[in-house]
Each structure stands twice: as structure tokens, then as C-alpha cells.
Amino acid sequence: QVRVEESGGGLVQAGDSLRLSCTASGGTFGGYTMGWFRQAPGKGRTFVAAINWSSGRWNHADSVKGRFAISRDNAKNTVYLQMNSLKPEDTAVYYCAAGRIGSYTSSYQTYYDSWGQGTQVTVSS
DSSP, rough: OOOEEEEEEEETTTTTTTEEEEEEEEEETTEEEEEEEEETTSSEEEEEEEETTTOEEEEOTTTTTTEEEEEEGGGTEEEEEOOSSSSOOOOOOEEEEEEOOOOOOOOGGOOEEOOOEEEEEEEEE
């Protein structure tokens, strides 16, 4: 089964940038989609972005479009989330997840069956 592990979180100021990494292991990733989700304090977990390993298709939540960008490095089995112009409302635990969704992406958590432990991102005002 595919395993994923996040890294790169931290404490930054509003307007700063941060890049999260998600490294996958434990199998081949054709047909897998990698997603980023986040959970702010006292709120449910929500979709941020996703990318398909094979097709390269990607999508982003409306709340982060134009500021965040998801990308992948197939050679390193790593997916990145570049976060620019960070806002205090981006403060959350960010989770990486993997799911077999063919050549598409999805914002629905139920399609993802491997989850990382999460990495904290805190944006101060």
C-alpha cells in the first residue's frame, strides 16, 4: 500500500511563502492521485489541491487559486504544494493523501485511502 509523508510546515508571517513536500513510497503510483487537504482549528478537513501522477491533471480549491500551486516530481516520488501570499486564515494542519482515481483528480476525501500525519502551517498577522 502506498504511504505518504509530509514535510515543510512552519511558522511564517502573512505574505510569506512556504513549500510543503509529500513523499510517497511503497508501490507504483500509476493511476494514483495525490491530494492536499487542510484542517484549521475547530473546523473540518477541507480540500486544497490535487494532482494525478500519470496524467498530470490538477485542480485547486477556489480559496487558494492564484496563491497555491501543486506540482509533482515523478523521479523523486514527491508532490509539492507551493504556497505564496499566505494569510492568517491559511493556518491549519496540512495533510497529504493518495488515492487510486485513474487519470483524474478529486476533491472528495473518500477517494483517498492513504493519509500522512500532517504538518502544521501557522501564519501570523
